[in-house]
Amino acid sequence: MAQPAQAASNQGPxxxxxxxxxxxxxxxxxxxxVEARHFNFxxxxxxxxxxxxxxxxxxxxxxxxxxxGCGKSTLLRAMNRMHDRTPGAHSEGQLLLNGQDINAVEDLxxxxxxxxxxxxxxxxxxxxxxxxxxxxxxxxxxxVPQREIPDRVEQALHGAxxxxxxxxxxxxxxxxxxGGQQQRLCIARAIAVRPEVILMDEPASALDPIxxxxxxxxxFALEREFTIxxxxxxxxxxxxxxxxxxxxxxxxxxxxxxxxxxxxTGDLFRRPKDQRTQDYxxxxxx
Amino acid sequence: xxxxxxDLVASREEAGAVMNxxxxxxxxxNDTVATVVMSAASLLLVVVLFGVxxxxxxxxxxxxxxxxxxxxxxxxxxxxxxxPQIFVSMYILVLSLLFTTPLGVGAAIYMAxxxxxxxxxxxxxxxxxxxxxxxxxxxxxFGAIVFLTTFHLGFSVLSGALTLTLLNLPLMVRLAEDSMRxxxxxxxxxxxxxxxxxxxxxRKAVVPSAIPGIVTAMVLxxxxxxGETAPLILTTGTTISPNATYSLNPxxxxxxxxxxxxxxxxxxxxxxxxxxxxxxxAAAVLLxxxxxxxxxxxxxxxxxxxxxxxxxxxxxAGGRKKD
Numbered sequence: 001m002a003q004p005a006q007a008a009s010n011q012g013p014x015x016x017x018x019x020x021x022x023x024x025x026x027x028x029x030x031x032x033x034v035e036a037r038h039f040n041f042x043x044x045x046x047x048x049x050x051x052x053x054x055x056x057x058x059x060x061x062x063x064x065x066x067x068x069g070c071g072k073s074t075l076l077r078a079m080n081r082m083h084d085r086t087p088g089a090h091s092e093g094q095l096l097l098n099g100q101d102i103n104a105v106e107d108l109x110x111x112x113x114x115x116x117x118x119x120x121x122x123x124x125x126x127x128x129x130x131x132x133x134x135x136x137x138x139x140x141x142x143x144v145p146q147r148e149i150p151d152r153v154e155q156a157l158h159g160a161x162x163x164x165x166x167x168x169x170x171x172x173x174x175x176x177x178x179g180g181q182q183q184r185l186c187i188a189r190a191i192a193v194r195p196e197v198i199l200m201d202e203p204a205s206a207l208d209p210i211x212x213x214x215x216x217x218x219x220f221a222l223e224r225e226f227t228i229x230x231x232x233x234x235x236x237x238x239x240x241x242x243x244x245x246x247x248x249x250x251x252x253x254x255x256x257x258x259x260x261x262x263x264x265t266g267d268l269f270r271r272p273k274d275q276r277t278q279d280y281x282x283x284x285x286x
Numbered sequence: 287x288x289x290x291x292x293d294l295v296a297s298r299e300e301a302g303a304v305m306n307x308x309x310x311x312x313x314x315x316n317d318t319v320a321t322v323v324m325s326a327a328s329l330l331l332v333v334v335l336f337g338v339x340x341x342x343x344x345x346x347x348x349x350x351x352x353x354x355x356x357x358x359x360x361x362x363x364x365x366x367x368x369x370p371q372i373f374v375s376m377y378i379l380v381l382s383l384l385f386t387t388p389l390g391v392g393a394a395i396y397m398a399x400x401x402x403x404x405x406x407x408x409x410x411x412x413x414x415x416x417x418x419x420x421x422x423x424x425x426x427x428f429g430a431i432v433f434l435t436t437f438h439l440g441f442s443v444l445s446g447a448l449t450l451t452l453l454n455l456p457l458m459v460r461l462a463e464d465s466m467r468x469x470x471x472x473x474x475x476x477x478x479x480x481x482x483x484x485x486x487x488x489r490k491a492v493v494p495s496a497i498p499g500i501v502t503a504m505v506l507x508x509x510x511x512x513g514e515t516a517p518l519i520l521t522t523g524t525t526i527s528p529n530a531t532y533s534l535n536p537x538x539x540x541x542x543x544x545x546x547x548x549x550x551x552x553x554x555x556x557x558x559x560x561x562x563x564x565x566x567x568a569a570a571v572l573l574x575x576x577x578x579x580x581x582x583x584x585x586x587x588x589x590x591x592x593x594x595x596x597x598x599x600x601x602x603a604g605g606r607k608k609d
Contacts, residue, residue, distance in 0.1 A: 080479060113481035123472035126495055126594035135490070136480035175595045186476070193480060 017239045017266050030057025030243075033227040034079055034197060037094040041074055044088035048074050050256040051093070054246045056197070061219060061228045063242035063265070065235060067280065070248040071257025072231045076199050079229065080115035081108055097197070109141045116190035118200040122182035124174035124189070129166050132174040132185055133157060136193035152192055159225075160188035161218050180211025187218065191226065198222065200230040204237065216241050235281055239269050247277045339573065346570025349563045355571065358531055364559045368568050370531040374443065374540035375575070378522070379511045381447035381536065382454070386507055389451070390458030391493070391500060397459065398466035399488055418456035425453040426517030433521060444536035446522030453517060454507040461506065465499020466492055495594070498587040505583040509576050515548045524549050543572050 034056040041049035049071045056062035064072040074083075079102065083089040095102045097115065105111045124132050133153040137144035144152060153170075157163040162184040166177070174185050183203060190198055200219075204212040219228060219241050232238050238245055246262040261268060261277045272278045353367055360366030393410075401407040429449030439445045469492050477487040493500075523539035530538045541549070549555060550565035558564070 082475065082479065085478075109481045109483055112479055117475075117479040119472060119475060119479075121472060123470070123476045125473060125476065125491055135477070136482075138490075139480065139482050139486055141481045141483075173593065173595055189476075189480065 016236065017269050030060050032056070032096075033058040033098060034062075034229060035094075035096045035099075036075070037096065039075075039078075039091065039093040039095050041071070041078055041083075041091045042089065043086070047254060047256045049078075049091075050251065050254070050258045052248075052257075052259055054259055054262050055244070056227055056229045057244060058227050059223055059225070060243040061223050061230060061241050062244045062246065063238035064229065064231045064246050064248060065233075065238050065280075066248035066257070066260075067250070068233075069255070069257075070250045072248050073201055074257070075248070076201055076229060076231045077117075078102070079197070079199055080112050080117055081105070082117065084108065109139075113141050113193055114195050115197045115199060116193065116195035118183070118186055118190060118198065118203045120202045121206050122179055122186050124177070124182050124185050126173065126175055128171045129157075129174045129177070129185060130170045133188050133192050136189060139193075142193055153188075156188040156192035159191050159222070160184045161214065161221070162188055178211070180207050180214060183207060183211070183215060184218065187215075187222075191222065195226065197227045197229065200228060202231055202233060205233060212237070235269075239265060245269070247272075247274075247280065249276055249280070339577075342566075342570050342573050345566040346568070346573075349560075349567025350570065354564075354567055358526075358528070359555070359558050359564060361557045361559065366559055366564065368543060368546060368564060368571065370526045371541055371543045371546040371568065372571065372575075373532050374522075374526060375512055375542040375544070377534070377536075378443055378447050378450065378518070378540070378542060379508055381443065382450045382511050383504055383508060385447065385451040386454050386458050387500070387504060390455055390503070391462050393455070393459045394462035394466055395488055395493070397463045399484075399492065414456045414459055417452075418460065422453055422514055423516035423520075425449055426520035428452070429517055429521040439537065441521065441523035441539045442537045443522055443540045446518045446540065446542075447536070449517045449521045450511050450514060453514070454510060457510075458503050458507050461503035462496065462500050465496040465503070468499070469495045498590055501583055501587050501590075505579060508579055512542070512572065512576055512579075513544050515542075515544050518542055518545050519548070524553075543568055543575075547572065 032055045036052045036054045039049060039052040040047060041052075052075060054062075054064075054075075064075060066072050077083055078091060078095055079097075081102065083091075091103055097111070102111065102115075125135060127135075130150075130153055133156050134149050136142060137149055137152060154163060157166060157170075162181060165181060166185075169176075174182065177185060183206075187198075187203075204215045207215065216237065219230070222228060223243075230238075230242065242265045244263065245265045245268045247260045247268065248257050249260050250257045261272060261274045263273075268277065269281055272281060351367075353365065355367060355372065356369045357365075357367035358370050359368065397407070397410065401410070426449060429445060429452065433439045433445040433448050434441065439448075473491045473495060474487055477491040478484075482490070522542070522545070524541050524545055525539055526541050527533075527538060547565055547568045550558075550561050550568070555561060
């Protein structure tokens with residue numbers, strides 16, 4: 001059997017892997033912000049996640065990768081309790097935000113203020129660009145004074161690298177923007193309420209390569225202020241942007257998702273410890 | 287393969303080809319027939335609409351003048367008008383929509399956003415459907431019992447508006463609910479993920495996106511209010527007190543334009559001058575009001591759609607887009 005390292009170097013164009021300093025930081029080096037401990041998740045009787053242990057470090061980008069149906073989106077959505085609307089969905093074990101159990105949080109509004117989310121398809125509201133970004137700040141949970149909102153909208157649009165493209169049409173509908181701009185508008189909307197964590201559920205899968213590139217560039221900038229957890233199908237993307245990568249797959253019999261291997265992205269892609277990780281990242285599986 | 291077998295195969299293939307061609311021709315013919323029938327059916331609709339407009343306007347336009355629209359009918363001189371009836375129609379329209387819209391949208395919000403499948407929901411849905419198919423004259427009788435007798439509102443604009451509210455609620459609930467169900471789930475998720483409460487999400491993300499549908503519902507119910515006769519005859523009456531024309535008192539009796547047409551055409555008003563001319567004019571005005579309201583609403587929702595989405599709104603109904 002080929003050594004993993006060799007196999008990895010055999011595949012077509014080599015994966016471009018992040019090499020900046022935070023890249024090689026051990027898991028423990030960054031303060032853990034989101035952490036799963038023996039976390040199980042169920043849709044009714046179906047166990048979708050089995051004994052998940054993973055950490056997303058503060059101000060790091062953590063990628064969840066794995067084949068379709070392995071539960072990576074389920075895990076992501078559990079982090080701000082988007083499952084609460086799904087009948088029969090429940091969990092066991094711990095999912096922690098700064099050491100506090102997310103599932104014990106009574107005030108969902110407060111939790112979601114701290115944990116924002118970007119969805120697979122850009123979903124701006126059918127209102128102006130300004131109103132889109134201001135939306136979260138005008139909610140009862142935020143209480144941003146009305147006179148501060150214009151400045152904060154501009155800040156957020158700068159933060160999402162969208163300001164220069166929209167500054168002259170801020171009162172026009174957000175739906176008139178291109179797909180990539182819409183997704184950056186959604187990012188602006190999310191960061192405007194100043195969350196601690198931003199969850200991204202395949203944020204670039206509906207976008208063209210140039211828009212994808214812009215979103216990835218944006219993520220590096222956002223990382224300084226926010227903790228990012230991203231689900232992606234795109235291995236190159238995970239390799240390019242993530243500090244830490246968690247590889248999940250599913251049990252072929254029970255179809256429950258579990259973590260195979262997690263660690264610094266460079267290690268996971270260059271020197272995978274598990275044969276299944278090796279197979280997945282070299283494209284032999286999934 | 288022997289020669290005769292080869293011939294047999296060839297002739298069969300030929301036959302097959304001929305049959306295929308026949309089948310293909312038949313299919314094409316059927317397609318043409320279907321297209322013609324469908325186009326004719328939809329064309330008929332247009333012809334009927336314009337026929338109605340043309341005939342009514344030809345009969346009614348000669349009667350139309352500014353004074354016709356602003357003065358009351360006269361028992362002394364010719365040239366009386368329908369001003370008070372237009373006023374009552376508009377008054378009942380506004381009053382009834384004022385009741386119907388919040389009630390209907392409220393119920394629709396419950397049905398679209400809160401109701402879980404179960405007995406109560408089934409009961410509500412069944413009641414709504416059943417109410418929607420009750421004849422309007424039955425609502426008239428019901429309104430007469432409840433509002434006139436029980437609540438002592440008498441024959442009045444208020445009784446009529448309330449009766450029409452009951453009549454229109456099922457339609458309003460149904461249309462408003464439909465428009466809320468078409469609001470993409472992603473709007474709700476986006477709002478919730480930003481820390482919105484359920485109510486904030488409904489109020490700020492769902493309902494605004496449903497407004498074009500709600501406006502359409504208001505137009506349809508409004509058209510019914512303007513055109514309804516039977517329930518109003520039984521609850522609002524067929525007369526306008528000469529001392530109380532253009533009165534905003536909701537407890538006055540009243541006569542809407544549609545009821546006026548009915549009275550003039552069927553019952554007759556002894557002594558009223560120009561009765562037939564007034565009736566034709568009133569019918570034309572009725573039609574014009576409904577048309578104007580429809581065009582106005584289409585314009586409004588189109589503008590709204592454009593502002594919301596940054597694109598020109600899709601027509602309210604229409605065929606598939608050509609690719």
